Amino acid sequence: MSHHASYAEHGSDVLVRDSEDALTESVATELVRSLAHTQAREGSASLAVTGGRTGIAVFERVSRHHLVREVDWSAVDFYWSDDRFVPRNDPERNELQVRRALLQYVPVETARVFPMPASDGVYGSDCAAAAASYADLLARKARTSGSLFDICLLGVGEDGHVASLFPGSAAAEEPLRYAVAVHGSPKPPSTRVTLTFPAIARAAETWLVTAGAAKAAAVASAVHKDPTDPVPAARVRGRVRTRWFLDDQAASAL
Numbered sequence: 001m002s003h004h005a006s007y008a009e010h011g012s013d014v015l016v017r018d019s020e021d022a023l024t025e026s027v028a029t030e031l032v033r034s035l036a037h038t039q040a041r042e043g044s045a046s047l048a049v050t051g052g053r054t055g056i057a058v059f060e061r062v063s064r065h066h067l068v069r070e071v072d073w074s075a076v077d078f079y080w081s082d083d084r085f086v087p088r089n090d091p092e093r094n095e096l097q098v099r100r101a102l103l104q105y106v107p108v109e110t111a112r113v114f115p116m117p118a119s120d121g122v123y124g125s126d127c128a129a130a131a132a133s134y135a136d137l138l139a140r141k142a143r144t145s146g147s148l149f150d151i152c153l154l155g156v157g158e159d160g161h162v163a164s165l166f167p168g169s170a171a172a173e174e175p176l177r178y179a180v181a182v183h184g185s186p187k188p189p190s191t192r193v194t195l196t197f198p199a200i201a202r203a204a205e206t207w208l209v210t211a212g213a214a215k216a217a218a219v220a221s222a223v224h225k226d227p228t229d230p231v232p233a234a235r236v237r238g239r240v241r242t243r244w245f246l247d248d249q250a251a252s253a254l
């Protein structure tokens, strides 16, 4: 079953595909088309990429997509929505996973790729300093552009987390800074740098992409903004548009 539903009351639109493969292919197609469309209008495009299995699968599809050359990859700014605060070459790094899935296959402009600092970088083991530097980078950009990102791509956890904003965490309640350090993440690795809701809210479009029955409850709570089960994903709203991309299983409790 593939269908498109609009939950107009929440300003979200939901696209459902009948398998995870069909889902990641659809998101890859939408992503290439949206980036090309934005570049035709603005000359460049700004994308916040995510980690997680589904997110990385999307980038793998983009790298071999038949429309991949519609995008001028040298005019895409790449940011991360979160990353694990581990050494740069640790396979757990979202930066490394996105490079292996996509960036190594398309001609990106190095100066336009902004990974979050790793734990063996200039900030050493000081995750707070690493997060503050990323927050400063985004604050500087926010001064000259309405939206920080044209698209902010986010996976969704079984507990309804997005990026590294976990239910009940201080990071999920951060009211001002655009990025913060996370310690004791329930999803390993435990130390991370993450965008905050103030940053995610500065995306023109937010795209939540997830698959599998284990996410169905969190997705239903988020899409319907269930007040009895306030999951972080429910608070994701793009300035212009909030889009859900789901497979049948993740959409099964909607």
Ligand SMILES: O=C(O)[C@H](O)[C@@H](O)[C@H](O)[C@H](O)COP(=O)(O)O
Pocket: 050, 051, 052, 053, 054, 055, 082, 083, 084, 094, 154, 155, 156, 157, 161, 162, 163, 164, 187, 210
């Ligand atoms: O660093 C991370 O782990 C991700 O940013 C995280 O937010 C992920 O997107 C979700 O946990 C969904 O991950 P899966 O798609 O693997 O379920």
